[in-house]
Amino acid sequence: MADNPYEAPSANLSGNETFAAHTGGVTQGVVEQLRRTKGWTRFISVLCFIFGGLLLVVAIFGGSQLSTMSRSVRGMGGILGLLMLIYGVIGVLQLVFGVKLGGFSSAVQRLMYSAQERDLEDALDRQRSFWVFAGVTMLIFLILGIVGMVAAFSLR
Amino acid sequence: MSGRVSPRVLDIMSRTKGWVRFIAVLMFVNFGLTVINNIVILNSSSRSFGDSDRVGQFIGLAVMLLLYLYPAVKLNSYASRIGALLQSGRAADLDAALNEHRAFWRYVGIVVIVLISIFIVFIFFTIAVTASRARF
Numbered sequence: 001m002a003d004n005p006y007e008a009p010s011a012n013l014s015g016n017e018t019f020a021a022h023t024g025g026v027t028q029g030v031v032e033q034l035r036r037t038k039g040w041t042r043f044i045s046v047l048c049f050i051f052g053g054l055l056l057v058v059a060i061f062g063g064s065q066l067s068t069m070s071r072s073v074r075g076m077g078g079i080l081g082l083l084m085l086i087y088g089v090i091g092v093l094q095l096v097f098g099v100k101l102g103g104f105s106s107a108v109q110r111l112m113y114s115a116q117e118r119d120l121e122d123a124l125d126r127q128r129s130f131w132v133f134a135g136v137t138m139l140i141f142l143i144l145g146i147v148g149m150v151a152a153f154s155l156r
Numbered sequence: 157m158s159g160r161v162s163p164r165v166l167d168i169m170s171r172t173k174g175w176v177r178f179i180a181v182l183m184f185v186n187f188g189l190t191v192i193n194n195i196v197i198l199n200s201s202s203r204s205f206g207d208s209d210r211v212g213q214f215i216g217l218a219v220m221l222l223l224y225l226y227p228a229v230k231l232n233s234y235a236s237r238i239g240a241l242l243q244s245g246r247a248a249d250l251d252a253a254l255n256e257h258r259a260f261w262r263y264v265g266i267v268v269i270v271l272i273s274i275f276i277v278f279i280f281f282t283i284a285v286t287a288s289r290a291r292f
């Protein structure tokens with residue numbers, strides 16, 4: 001029995017019995033929303049891989065060049081080394097973002113074919129994992145920013 | 157039970173809501189602080205800023221802030237829709253929440269495409285200018 005007796009009927013276009021049964025939230029509408037999201041998240045995921053990979057290459061290449069420089073030039077090594085480290089960290093973060101978004105997109109792909117409740121749960125869990133990682137990363141950067149500001153203020 | 161969301165899905169979404177809301181709030185705070193900071197800078201009595209500089213800075217600021225504000229609104233809406241889903245447990249509310257989620261990613265994707273296009277045009281323009289200067 002439907003929750004809303006006035007709700008418009010929906011056609012089971014895929015012929016999938018799970019859609020017809022509306023079990024566990026796997027409805028046509030939900031899968032359609034995820035399907036339309038998948039393309040964009042896959043696109044961003046690929047860009048994250050490209051950008052993260054480039055940053056890591058720059059960080060590794062820059063670091064190795066730094067180590068071969070003469071001592072006089074390496075006087076600036078501290079700053080450049082820190083910059084390479086930052087590039088490396090951001091590169092790794094980008095790659096992790098790419099992995100998580102790519103995992104979500106793949107899970108949605110599986111859901112589209114199976115229409116199974118477990119695949120919906122997997123897809124939603126992967127997007128939850130992405131938001132947790134994004135939130136923790138922003139929190140860490142926020143704390144580092146506050147610590148930096150306090151340190152700069154106290155050094156005056 | 158037709159139209160009902162499974163308890164596992166509800167659990168996952170409840171654990172998503174807090175982080176999404178947190179990120180949205182950070183983006184709103186960042187938006188507010190950037191507005192205040194740039195108003196202070198633009199209203200400064202510094203002689204280094206001419207009127208055209210100020211107008212240009214204001215336009216650039218407005219574009220940047222719009223880029224931050226819309227995704228923050230979408231994420232906040234997503235968190236709110238999850239809240240409604242947790243109250244009702246209905247698939248229709250899950251649909252509505254995922255619609256906000258989709259809108260966020262579509263916006264991010266479009267902005268990234270536009271920025272990449274501008275970057276590519278800028279590179280070609282720079283190459284063309286450099287090449288024409290080298291000839292003369």
